Structures are given as C-alpha cells and as structure tokens.
Amino acid sequence: MAKPSAAAVAQPRKAAIAGWIGSTLEYYDFFIYGTAAVLVFSKIFFPASDPAAGTLLALATFGVAYLVRPIGALVFGHIGDRFGRKRVLVSTVLLMGGSTFLVGCLPTYDHIGVLAPVLLVTMRLLQGLSAAGEQAGATSMSLEHAPANRRAFYTSFTLSGTQLGQILATAVFLPVAALPRDSLLSWGWRVPFWLSAVVVLIGFLIRRSLQETPVFEQSRQRDEVVRVPLASLIRDHSGSVVRVVAAATIATVSTIFTIYALSYAVNTQGLSSTAMLWVGIVASIVSLVAIPGFAVLSDRVGRKRVFIGGSLGCAVLMAAYLGSISTGNYGLIFLTGILTFGVAHSAAAGVWSAFYGELFPARVRLSGIAVGTAIGFGLAGFAPSIATALSGGSPTAWLPVAGFVAFVCLINIVAVATGRENFRTPTEQLGVRAAELQSASAPTSSAR
Numbered sequence: 001m002a003k004p005s006a007a008a009v010a011q012p013r014k015a016a017i018a019g020w021i022g023s024t025l026e027y028y029d030f031f032i033y034g035t036a037a038v039l040v041f042s043k044i045f046f047p048a049s050d051p052a053a054g055t056l057l058a059l060a061t062f063g064v065a066y067l068v069r070p071i072g073a074l075v076f077g078h079i080g081d082r083f084g085r086k087r088v089l090v091s092t093v094l095l096m097g098g099s100t101f102l103v104g105c106l107p108t109y110d111h112i113g114v115l116a117p118v119l120l121v122t123m124r125l126l127q128g129l130s131a132a133g134e135q136a137g138a139t140s141m142s143l144e145h146a147p148a149n150r151r152a153f154y155t156s157f158t159l160s161g162t163q164l165g166q167i168l169a170t171a172v173f174l175p176v177a178a179l180p181r182d183s184l185l186s187w188g189w190r191v192p193f194w195l196s197a198v199v200v201l202i203g204f205l206i207r208r209s210l211q212e213t214p215v216f217e218q219s220r221q222r223d224e225v226v227r228v229p230l231a232s233l234i235r236d237h238s239g240s241v242v243r244v245v246a247a248a249t250i251a252t253v254s255t256i257f258t259i260y261a262l263s264y265a266v267n268t269q270g271l272s273s274t275a276m277l278w279v280g281i282v283a284s285i286v287s288l289v290a291i292p293g294f295a296v297l298s299d300r301v302g303r304k305r306v307f308i309g310g311s312l313g314c315a316v317l318m319a320a321y322l323g324s325i326s327t328g329n330y331g332l333i334f335l336t337g338i339l340t341f342g343v344a345h346s347a348a349a350g351v352w353s354a355f356y357g358e359l360f361p362a363r364v365r366l367s368g369i370a371v372g373t374a375i376g377f378g379l380a381g382f383a384p385s386i387a388t389a390l391s392g393g394s395p396t397a398w399l400p401v402a403g404f405v406a407f408v409c410l411i412n413i414v415a416v417a418t419g420r421e422n423f424r425t426p427t428e429q430l431g432v433r434a435a436e437l438q439s440a441s442a443p444t445s446s447a448r
Helices: 006-044 051-067 069-083 085-103 115-145 148-177 181-186 188-194 196-208 214-221 229-248 251-268 273-301 303-327 330-357 362-381 383-390 398-417 434-441
Strands: none
Touching: 006 085, 006 115, 006 148, 006 181, 006 188, 006 196, 006 251, 051 069, 051 115, 051 362, 069 085, 069 115, 069 229, 069 362, 085 115, 085 188, 085 196, 115 148, 115 214, 115 330, 115 362, 148 188, 148 273, 148 330, 181 188, 188 196, 214 362, 229 330, 229 362, 229 398, 251 273, 251 303, 251 330, 251 362, 251 383, 251 398, 273 303, 273 330, 303 330, 303 398, 330 362, 362 383, 383 398
C-alpha cells in the first residue's frame, strides 16, 4: 500500500487549526455583542425603558440571533452538503465579520429614535445566520479529515476556538468598561466591533487556503452528492436531529454563565463588572486545556460517559456559582465559576462536536449538525431572558434560575444517554443504518 503523502498527513492538523482560528474569530464577534448587551446597549438603545426593562430588552436582542439560526442552518446546511464544507466556512466568516463591524457604526436611540434598536436587531439576525453554519461547517471539516481514533480530539479544536473567542471578546471589554461613563457610551463601546474589520481579513485568508475534505470530494467524483440534503435528512435521520436538538440545550449553561450571571452580578448585586469579566476570562483559559483533555478521554472511553458527566457537573455547579454571586464573595465566585464553566462545561464541550457529527453520514452531516444545533442553541439563546424573567429582586433570586438550568441539563442527559455510542465506528460507516443501506443499494437517481 502506498504511503500517505506529507500533504495528506498534514491535512487533519491543518483542518483542525483552520477550524480553531476561524471559530475564534467568529465567536469573538458573536460574544462581544453579548457583553455589550449587558454593559451598554440597555442604556443607549433602550433609554426610554426603566433600567430593568431595558436590560431585559437588551438581552432579548442577544437571543434573536438564536431565533434565526434554524434558517441559517437550512441555508448553510444545503450549501455545505451540496457544494462543499469549505464554501460554508468562507461565507460564514464574511457574514459574521461584516455584520459585527456594522454594529459598531450604528447610530444610537438619541440620534434616530426607535430605528436604532431595529437596525441593531437586524445586524444581530445576520450574526445568527452566520453562526448557524460556523460550528457545523468546522466540525464536518475537522471530523472528515481526522484519523478515526482521534475524531473527538481534532473536532474539539472548534470548541477551543469558541472559548478563545470568548476570552478575546471579554478581554477587549476590560479597558473599554474602565472608560469614563460618557466615553464608554459615546465611542468606547464601538471599538471592539470595529476590530471585526481585521477579523474578516484574517478569517477569509485562512479559510480560503483550506482543502475540501476527502469524504466530500469522493462523493462528488462518484456523483453521490444529494441534490436536496434536507429531504434526505428528514426522511432517514429525523430521530438523530431530535437527539441533537435535545443534547444541544447544554449550551444553556454557556449563555447563563456568560450573559445572565454577569447581568445578575453587576446589575442586581452591584458587583464589579471588571471582576466578573475576569471570572469569565480565567474560566475560559482553563477550558482551553480542559476541552481537548476531555476530548482525548472520550476517544478512549467513549463520548457518552464524558458528556453526561459534564452535564451532571453543570447542573450542580451552576447553583453553586449563582449562590456564590449572591454572597458577594469574590474568592468563592472565582472558584465556582472555574469549576462550572472551565471544567464541567468543558467536559460536554470537548465531546459534543464529535458526538453530533458521528450521528450522521457524510452526505447529510453538515445539515444534520446545523439544523439540530440551531434549534437547541436557539432555545439556549433565550435562556438569559427566561432567567431574568424568572428571577426577582430578592436575595434568593438565583434559586429558580439554578432549577431551570438543572432541568435543561436533565433533558440533555436523557438525550445523550439514550443515543448510540459511535466512537469506535469507522468514519465511512458513521450514520449508516438500514435506511442508508437500502439507499446505497438503490440506483443512484433514487437517492437524489
């Protein structure tokens, strides 16, 4: 047998790095909006509201990006499974970077009135369209290039990139949040969004140079690419899509930790915004090591054990984290924050890309991941608004929120526990079941 070329050997690493860097840039854009929604937008886009209502409206604009993600999943899922993974990755970084840059250029409520929040929501919707294809595209690209026994490790780079993007998004707001109030509300908040001009250029150049996956190229050469991936997905793999939807609600932990907990700490408990931003930074730094570590573990013992363990940890530790915020003890806040987001959430995050991707065959993989996560993440996107509505102004306001998170984690655990363990299945056999075997044995035209 011929020895693989050096280029072929390097492709898994290059695909993982491209996914990591691209996701870093994409989610830097995505997360700076969430931070700004908590610290700034309630004051400059919804000033006619009372403070509590303004915060709720600002958090709702964060959630609308998740509302449109199913549409983006349909669009980018079709493009990725019909025309290739690379095309999706190039398109998403351009759309995300462009819309984020334009947020920084928007006039505020004082200048154009109600049109300002309308334009803000429009830009957020474009961000949501992009994010719907980002992780699905990067996961499909990494998984299909990876060695079969290291799929979780290579796909975990996409989630590590997401965490690094969150670190950068939070870090860039540290000097901005320290500005005098007038400077912060006039021009300071715009700077992190303007930096997206650099994000667009770097992300585009990196992803344009990436090769298409061997799996997709083989399908194209054999004329096996389905014309309507969504139809095939619904017909043969609807159960797997539902499972991904339920499992993807684990992202609620991320949005509660990143958005609601920050708002609760700063706006309700009066804690230092700088200190709370540092909690997110430190926890995310820990996750950069924990995510690939848990991924390697799942390549050895299976996805389900690690995923479920992380979900259980999140259910318990989120209550501890929110409770520590109510005490105002910064040492306890840092400890529980790191354990919640840096460790427990990282166990799930390190595994879910591989777990989702391994449920589907290559011909509908990007669509399956995109549609399932778009709906699951969409529910998670409104979790901060739900949590804000559940909580009141009492010292125990965090209790119903902790219960809400625990309930969502239970849904996730059931979905993962009842799923199929695929970590030892060869890549070319992933997602192949009776319906797929019948489709493969039928004439080519019937599959399309």
